[in-house]
Amino acid sequence: MSFDVAAALRRSTGRSKSDVANKLVSMFLHEVSRKACTAGGMSVTDPRYAKSVLAAFGTSCLYCGGELEPDRTSVEHLNGMNRVSVGLHVPGNVAVACKRCNNGKRQDDQLLPLAENGWESFLSHDGTRCATKCKACAYWSDIWPDQKTCVVSLTSARERIHQFQSPYRQFVEWSESTRGSLRQKIETLYRDCQKFATDEIGKLTLDLELEFSEVKTLETKD
Numbered sequence: 084m085s086f087d088v089a090a091a092l093r094r095s096t097g098r099s100k101s102d103v104a105n106k107l108v109s110m111f112l113h114e115v116s117r118k119a120c121t122a123g124g125m126s127v128t129d130p131r132y133a134k135s136v137l138a139a140f141g142t143s144c145l146y147c148g149g150e151l152e153p154d155r156t157s158v159e160h161l162n163g164m165n166r167v168s169v170g171l172h173v174p175g176n177v178a179v180a181c182k183r184c185n186n187g188k189r190q191d192d193q194l195l196p197l198a199e200n201g202w203e204s205f206l207s208h209d210g211t212r213c214a215t216k217c218k219a220c221a222y223w224s225d226i227w228p229d230q231k232t233c234v235v236s237l238t239s240a241r242e243r244i245h246q247f248q249s250p251y252r253q254f255v256e257w258s259e260s261t262r263g264s265l266r267q268k269i270e271t272l273y274r275d276c277q278k279f280a281t282d283e284i285g286k287l288t289l290d291l292e293l294e295f296s297e298v299k300t301l302e303t304k305d
């Protein structure tokens with residue numbers, strides 16, 4: 084596939100304001116996470132936590148089970164720390180995944196979820212639940228072309244994660260029970276931030292005097 088210059092230019096032009104709002108959402112979720120960790124007496128940086136991640140997944144990706152390579156690995160939030168998934172940086176929601184799965188899961192975050200949790204939805208696209216093979220289904224069938232192997236592998240990945248989460252039940256349950264109210268707060272924060280950015284930038288650029296003559300580009304022959 085060749086690089087789509089026009090699409091990349093369009094994206095970078097439209098993104099600047101929502102980046103500010105998304106950053107604020109992430110800061111908010113981190114602050115909520117700090118409070119939850121203090122209350123729960125355990126944090127992601129606790130050496131005991133690293134030990135339990137290692138015990139559950141070894142040095143394999145928690146989703147596909149592939150061996151982790153140092154430069155193709157990222158810290159993974161089972162429920163992403165964004166407006167859609169409202170995940171937290173707390174024990175039970177953080178592990179390590181390969182970059183490929185990390186990117187693959189991001190696509191599913193936007194679709195109609197197959198499960199309440201982002202990660203569980205991602206691991207449910209085994210090719211049997213979607214009417215037509217969606218992007219996430221295609222992602223897994225690319226890794227496990229055999230349908231049976233695909234179903235078994237995804238089921239065991241989901242079980243492994245549930246097992247891993249069991250000592251951190253209180254964090255998992257609290258995150259699930261507050262997701263709705265956090266989502267509401269986030270929507271307010273996001274909207275206010277967008278409005279602030281639009282208003283302020285509008286005010287600050289109002290008195291700029293701009294006199295340009297139209298840019299003429301060279302016509303290229305096909």
Ligand SMILES: [Zn+2]
Nearest residue numbers: 144147181184
């Ligand atoms: Zn993976």
Ligand SMILES: [Zn+2]
Nearest residue numbers: 208213217220
């Ligand atoms: Zn699917």
